[in-house]
């Protein structure tokens with residue numbers, strides 16, 4: 446018992462140490478338990494049968510603190526930073542792609558069954574549902590579907606009170622709702638997805654949609670809960686998300702820390718960006734005091750660190766370079782205002798191959814995935830939409 450407690454205490458100490466050590470950053474790193482659980486080992490945390498519940502609860506709490514207190518001003522700041530990083534419309538493009546896939550599926554469902562049930566996980570203020578309903582409205586018109594169908598059910602899941610009421614409003618103001626509102630029920634569930642999904646009847650959802658939200662769960666337990674809620678034979682899960690592996694290990698995170706600690710040194714930032722993309726570092730690289738402290742804490746020897754991105758494919762490297770640009774831009778936005786970001790850098794983004802693995806483990810088959818491309822430059826697999834069906838052998 447004593448040794449169990451002392452092991453948890455040592456993990457907690459590591460979490461606190463890292464938060465404290467990086468407290469100078471305009472964008473806090475956040476708890477290292479927010480990283481994907483598969484990477485905990487690299488951060489010096491082994492998951493055991495004794496500590497897994499504790500780790501899961503701690504990581505969920507670390508996510509909850511963020512979403513409870515974020516507001517529109519913050520969204521605007523982050524969108525502006527994304528624009529400055531050349532990633533401006535990526536979120537809108539992700540939503541458009543999720544929306545058009547989901548709408549085609551919904552039209553088919555309406556024609557087959559006469560009704561549909563859709564759930565939007567991490568609905569935010571409603572853009573993912575809106576993109577879907579706008580596309581569905583167009584398809585209904587183009588296919589002369591008319592009012593010859595029974596009913597639709599739209600469930601919005603979102604832990605932020607402010608956002609969920611705005612999401613409901615967004616849906617109720619949509620053209621689809623103006624045309625079919627009498628037969629469409631809209632329901633908001635103000636909870637994290639794991640608890641919300643437990644409230645639903647097994648197999649009661651035809652399509653689950655989501656954008657930029659699935660990565661808020663280090664353990665991916667929500668994918669199993671989602672699988673249970675979706676209709677077994679024909680149901681689908683259509684999800685857009687950010688896919689990179691910057692938080693895979695302290696060796697990769699080191700480069701984010703190194704850049705964040707010298708935001709005014711554009712030459713250094715460009716050198717690091719080049720290194721993430723192709724593994725070549727400029728000879729003149731000088732380590733900042735903050736980066737050194739972080740590196741030494743994790744016992745990383747700079748002489749032998751090599752290229753921690755070397756096992757990645759070109760598209761995976763580009764994805765990391767894209768998320769790096771995004772955080773540098775957010776960092777600059779907050780540091781220019783002498784403010785600290787209320788959103789944390791570490792998130793459970795995972796490469797596409799890992800997400801596919803996790804979807805498979807939860808009982809899904811990934812039919813197709815589509816990378817979003819932008820004119821401002823290549824971002825590899827950073828923004829990808831996946832369409833998953835239910836594996837029939839299960």
Ligand SMILES: C[S@@+](CC[C@H](N)C(=O)[O-])C[C@H]1O[C@@H](n2cnc3c(N)ncnc32)[C@H](O)[C@@H]1O
Nearest residue numbers: 512567568569572573605637638656657658661
């Ligand atoms: C980046 S926003 C995306 C919102 C919207 N889907 C869009 O495309 O703009 C992520 C949303 O997920 C919500 N979220 C965070 N953790 C969640 C969880 N565990 N379950 C459900 N939603 C969550 C956040 O409150 C936030 O509104």
